[in-house]
Amino acid sequence: MDDANMDDASLRDVGLQEPTFGQRLRAAMDGYGPLCAGIDPHRALVESWGLRYDVDGLAAFTDTCVEAFAGHVGVVKPQSAFFEVFGSAGVAVLEGAVRALREAGTLVILDAKRGDIGSTMAAYAEASLGKDAVAPADAVTLSPYLGFESLRPALDLAAQTGRGVFVLGLTSNPEGRTVQHARLRDVSVAESMVAGAAAENAGARERGQLGSVGLVVGATVGSAVQELGLDLAGAAAPLLAPGVGAQGGTSEDLRRVFGDALPNVLPSSSREVLSAGPDVGGLRDRAVRTSESLAALLR
Numbered sequence: 001m002d003d004a005n006m007d008d009a010s011l012r013d014v015g016l017q018e019p020t021f022g023q024r025l026r027a028a029m030d031g032y033g034p035l036c037a038g039i040d041p042h043r044a045l046v047e048s049w050g051l052r053y054d055v056d057g058l059a060a061f062t063d064t065c066v067e068a069f070a071g072h073v074g075v076v077k078p079q080s081a082f083f084e085v086f087g088s089a090g091v092a093v094l095e096g097a098v099r100a101l102r103e104a105g106t107l108v109i110l111d112a113k114r115g116d117i118g119s120t121m122a123a124y125a126e127a128s129l130g131k132d133a134v135a136p137a138d139a140v141t142l143s144p145y146l147g148f149e150s151l152r153p154a155l156d157l158a159a160q161t162g163r164g165v166f167v168l169g170l171t172s173n174p175e176g177r178t179v180q181h182a183r184l185r186d187v188s189v190a191e192s193m194v195a196g197a198a199a200e201n202a203g204a205r206e207r208g209q210l211g212s213v214g215l216v217v218g219a220t221v222g223s224a225v226q227e228l229g230l231d232l233a234g235a236a237a238p239l240l241a242p243g244v245g246a247q248g249g250t251s252e253d254l255r256r257v258f259g260d261a262l263p264n265v266l267p268s269s270s271r272e273v274l275s276a277g278p279d280v281g282g283l284r285d286r287a288v289r290t291s292e293s294l295a296a297l298l299r
């Protein structure tokens with residue numbers, strides 16, 4: 001059988017194919033624990049670190065986060081909005097952080113919640129996941145409210161480049177339910193997102209692996225997963241769970257929300273972890289301890 005006739009799994013078996021995002025994420029979670037540490041330079045946080053809220057302060061804040069997290073936690077999620085506030089200079093700081101973290105082997109999820117009609121989506125996808133992107137991330141968050149299929153260019157590009165996406169499913173904010181719990185012919189919006197991710201991850205699921213099309217499901221959604229009958233474990237999707245810490249979500253909430261899908265959960269925390277700065281050691285310690293205790297609780 002020549003390479004052209006070998007399927008993806010066979011190619012990986014003989015070491016001819018790069019690991020997928022789902023495989024890299026699983027290895028990172030196994031090695032460092034499940035925490036995804038957020039980099040969210042809120043004005044109040046930057047100032048509480050004794051920095052000015054300007055581009056230099058943003059750069060100093062971000063450098064400290066990179067030094068604390070790179071090589072010490074498995075996954076980091078910079079929130080694009082806080083860098084975009086400062087225009088192109090802020091975006092340059094974000095790009096530098098993405099590069100530095102990835103060079104250290106730390107996975108980066110860019111939280112930018114991209115979503116648009118397919119032709120524009122293709123450009124968004126190139127910008128964050130393309131092989132020629134200025135500073136490509138390992139994965140990007142996507143907003144599917146132009147329809148799951150509008151995300152196709154990003155889904156396809158991520159698959160081609162060994163990267164991943166996280167599609168909003170049940171967001172951590174209370175307003176999310178007005179859209180995400182809505183039903184069309186008995187199927188909730190959230191359920192159709194789970195079905196979309198499950199279909200994309202079918203190959204990985206058959207191989208018993210984590211897929212590369214993830215879902216965002218907040219730690220704060222209470223009993224919504226059960227009420228809506230979502231089969232999160234069956235989707236083989238990495239489950240990015242924001243809302244831990246500052247938004248009130250706890251480890252116990254994670255257990256209740258996710259049930260049998262817990263092994264696929266990547267709890268994300270920004271402000272609570274960042275409040276341990278500006279000392280690099282203190283910040284690193286908070287992140288590492290949080291990840292260890294999450295690993296113990298979710299096991």
Ligand SMILES: O=c1ccn([C@@H]2O[C@H](COP(=O)(O)O)[C@@H](O)[C@H]2O)c(=O)[nH]1
Pocket residue numbers: 038040079111170171172173216218242243244245246247268269270271272
């Ligand atoms: O449903 C969602 C989706 C994304 N987020 C983002 O996660 C962090 C949460 O920050 P905390 O300081 O830990 O509350 C932030 O970047 C949000 O934009 C979310 O909270 N909920």
